[in-house]
Amino acid sequence: MSMPQQTPVSPPFIAFSPSRISAMVLRYWYLLRSSWPRLLELIYWPAVQMLMWGFLQLYISENAGFFAKAGGTFIGAVLLWDILFRGQLGFSISFLEEMWARNMGNLMMSPLRPAEFLGALMVMSIIRLAIGMVPVTLLAMGFFNFNLYGLGFALAVFFLNLILTSWAVGILVSGIVLRNGMGAESMAWTIMFLLLPLTCVYYPVAILPVWLQWVAWLLPPTYVFEGMRALLIEHTFRADLMLWAFGLNVLYFIAAIIAFLALLRSARTVGSLMQVGE
């Protein structure tokens, strides 16, 4: 064999690279763009849910005095629940796309770091959420005269708390799927429904048995839904509830990242990154 003519020149090592995050976001954007059913799906279910609960609220409010005063609590709850649920789903589906495409090996052998991968999934969760939720909030204005954006600063705080919870759950589920393979995929679709009764989306915490109320108050979205009801029914912004939610979210978010890294380490130990299928 002849002697080499030149020494390879590689790009420099970069410990944390926003451009690698943008590369992954670009990858998911290409994917979304390539399939109109994928885009339609983002809007379809939130719209169906919002319409169903909206009409139900309309019916009840015309027949019960309390609900006549509690304008928009059901629609507000459904929209905030969708932020929580679709935020996690948007995160998890982007992650699962890599598993379905059997592309995880390529990514794990590339310079992409776990923090960058998670960062890209978070950005995608917001993009997918925006595509799905913005048209639905406009529909809510048109059909039920409910303006979610009218909540102003409170909406921003609600959103921050809900999206943090959704990411914490998404990160944990992704770690479990990495470690255990596609057999754990169903968790990505179902885990959030456990929070639906416990976080009191459609009713006050006081309705729960006392022992279950303790569980509910351990979950950050409970504070958000209670805060939303306080705002819509009593016209009071409960900053104390939001601070509690944020504190718990920080704890759970850190715990989820630690769990993800431990599960990834375990996946490297048991060799499950080499078998990304079932």
Place this chain on the structure above:
Amino acid sequence: MPPADAAISLDHVVKNYAGGMAVKGVSFAVAKGSVTALLGGNGAGKTTTIAMIMGLVTPTSGKVHVLGEHIPRHRHRVLHRMNFESPYVDMPMRLTVRQNLTVFGKLYGVPDVKQRIADLGAQFNLNDFLDRPTGKLSAGQKTRVSLAKALLNHPEILLLDEPTASLDPDTADWVRGELERYRTERGATILLASHNMGEVERLCDRVIMMKRGEIVDDGSPETLLARYDRETLEEVFLDIARDRRQAQDVTS
């Protein structure tokens, strides 16, 4: 410490899985700029060994170093200087070839990705299908795309897992030619696992034979042929795989 001139070094590397020991205390060093083959039958431990070098699998014990960095602890210091190609690892099927190469180019920090894709498109004859979804390509076209992806970042170390598996002889020959050219032009280190003995004889300076997780022989193709008194590496491979003949001391 790994040898100074080694691009890759493994020191008593063991990998245990729940089902048993996949790699049993393997040690070897691959010199910079060399082309080395890992040969062995199914279950010999080749893929696990390559996966440990890439940091995809953590050794149970022993040390793996790549370009002087400890893997997997510091793999991120060197992953941008390496790349990998295997017909068994897919690229996203729904993305076009250009989109896939763009994403991986950005992941590897390639400075001018557009220009690099244009260069690789010309070099690997990808231009006719650069804007076609990767899932709609033939096996040969996919291999060319995978190889282009593997060379996007001008890797100093290229790991190949059966680079010509399931290719027709013409395409396989073309791939080997491109690998030879890359090695010659860039002085890269190549470690490949293959079942194609003709490919190994043509490309490799050195052959490491593995069996049931252990290295059973190691040398240049010529040395191995002499040691087993055979005409082809395929015969040597069969001797080892079937325990047919013991190696002879070539110096005797």
